[in-house]
Amino acid sequence: MEDIQDILALDAGFVEMFTRGTAIYWALFILLRLAGRRDVGSMGVADFLVLVLVADAAGNAMAGDSTSVGDGIIVVATIVGWSVVVDRLGYSSPLLRKWLEPRRVLLVRNGRIVARGMRQEHVTRTELMAQLRLLGIGRLDEVQRAYIESDGQVSVIRMSERTDGETSTLEE
Structure with a gap:
């Protein structure tokens, strides 16, 4: 059995995983923003299927050849971090809000x-x-x-x- 240090060891490294997580986050953010609010606001079977497929493809792209839990934690932390940053920027800046969130x-x-x-x-x-x-x-x-x-x-x-x-x- 592997010890905890081997499981958490970084295969790809912090910078690579952070860069992968950032690239995928922003690519998906832009694609979903362009897709329109109707496509995001309600979820049917086809929408759910697209979500699962995008998540799988994005997961593979973010992880690359990495199988390390540590690398996965970095990617997840990067995505959550960008989500918090975007949320806070949208709240504090009306100018950015119009680009980050569609108007009614x-x-x-x-x-x-x-x-x-x-x-x-x-x-x-x-x-x-x-x-x-x-x-x-x-x-x-x-x-x-x-x-x-x-x-x-x-x-x-x-x-x-x-x-x-x-x-x-x-x-x-």
Whole structure:
């Protein structure tokens, strides 16, 4: 049986594993950002399959020929580290946030579908109606605003009973 030092010994070295982890993290980040929020926000069987295949391919690319637990720990720490850095940068810098996180897109305004937003996000009328039904909305004219958020979820502001002209404080 191998002793713990052999198991944790670095096969490829810290710099190589850090570089591999960094390269794969940013390549996947950019690819997923370009893929669009709908593809990331919901997960069907095909989406899950792509996730598993990407994880396997990325794992092989990050590890190379390494079989060391130590090398694996470096890669995992690198990925978690980049995730924390990106999260903190997005929080503290509005300028970077617009590049790191997609803005919400308007899909419905005052009970009418916004075709531009639907096209931009490749959302069909059927998909939108299904999301509205899941939120307990039976008719389009009940919706003041509907957005696809940065995480791919649909959010809705219902028509209010007020007639005083006030707007929602939830809209930016």
